[in-house]
Amino acid sequence: MKILVCISHVPDTTSKINFTEGDSKFDTNGVQFVINPYDEFALTRAMWFKEKQGASVTVINVGNTTTEPTLRKALAIGADDAIRVNTEATDGYLVAKQLAEVVKNGAYDIVLAGRESIDYNGGMVPGMLATFLGYNFINACIGLEIDGSNVTASREIDGGKETLSTNLPLVIGCQKGIVEEKDLRIPNMRGIMMARKKPLTVVESVASEPATFSKNFEKPAPKGAIKLVDADNIGELVDLLHNEAKVI
Numbered sequence: 001m002k003i004l005v006c007i008s009h010v011p012d013t014t015s016k017i018n019f020t021e022g023d024s025k026f027d028t029n030g031v032q033f034v035i036n037p038y039d040e041f042a043l044t045r046a047m048w049f050k051e052k053q054g055a056s057v058t059v060i061n062v063g064n065t066t067t068e069p070t071l072r073k074a075l076a077i078g079a080d081d082a083i084r085v086n087t088e089a090t091d092g093y094l095v096a097k098q099l100a101e102v103v104k105n106g107a108y109d110i111v112l113a114g115r116e117s118i119d120y121n122g123g124m125v126p127g128m129l130a131t132f133l134g135y136n137f138i139n140a141c142i143g144l145e146i147d148g149s150n151v152t153a154s155r156e157i158d159g160g161k162e163t164l165s166t167n168l169p170l171v172i173g174c175q176k177g178i179v180e181e182k183d184l185r186i187p188n189m190r191g192i193m194m195a196r197k198k199p200l201t202v203v204e205s206v207a208s209e210p211a212t213f214s215k216n217f218e219k220p221a222p223k224g225a226i227k228l229v230d231a232d233n234i235g236e237l238v239d240l241l242h243n244e245a246k247v248i
Helices: 037-053 064-077 091-107 123-132 189-195 234-243
Strands: 002-006 009-011 032-035 056-063 082-085 111-113 136-147 148-156 158-165 169-174 201-205
Touching: 002 037, 002 091, 002 123, 009 064, 032 037, 037 056, 037 064, 037 136, 037 169, 056 064, 056 091, 064 082, 064 136, 064 169, 064 189, 064 201, 082 091, 091 123, 123 136, 136 158, 158 201, 201 234
Parallel strands: 002 056, 002 111, 056 082, 082 201, 111 169, 136 169
Antiparallel strands: 009 032, 136 148, 148 158
16 A cells, blocks of 8 residues: 655744745744644554555655755654655645646555645645545544555544545545544654655656735734733623623
């Protein structure tokens, strides 16, 4: 079984975010980048299939040379090889187009991706990728079992969980639950040393134009000052909630 895991190169959630060029572009200066957490859940599940069922695991990213350290971390976690599609990831449509071309050429049985990336939270790529490929698609996946070409998956729905059965080939949008946070892997020294010798292939992009363009970004408004009310002064609290907060 050949597994392709899509890896997004995203800012660490503790990074201070700024914008440049009239708030039209993200400022990467001083920002630490990591594997997208949802993709890390997907990679960890792929590693389980590698160890238990002998699957091969390839990781892929659409981006420039700055994303290679993130791919190397995925290799250190245990992926067999990596692919970088050499183009700027300008929007979800372009990314899905590039990924689809690699999947077609590589004959992968299953593609695992995070349900969304934590930078732009578009949530578009896995579904569009499945459409371009003509593969079945399961999103918000919290459980995955594969027996030959038969797949049993579970996903979150409003108010509960849905269990599905389908067949390979397949695209999965993963989230927490497909593995738990305690199962995530930290690269050890041996993994880091081995990652240096594993192949990282750079492929050129296919012709594709982005379908959406970012006009500008705006940070959330600063939180207002907190007004404390004495626990015994219920009347003042009701007045503030009614006249200032306007929630009652």
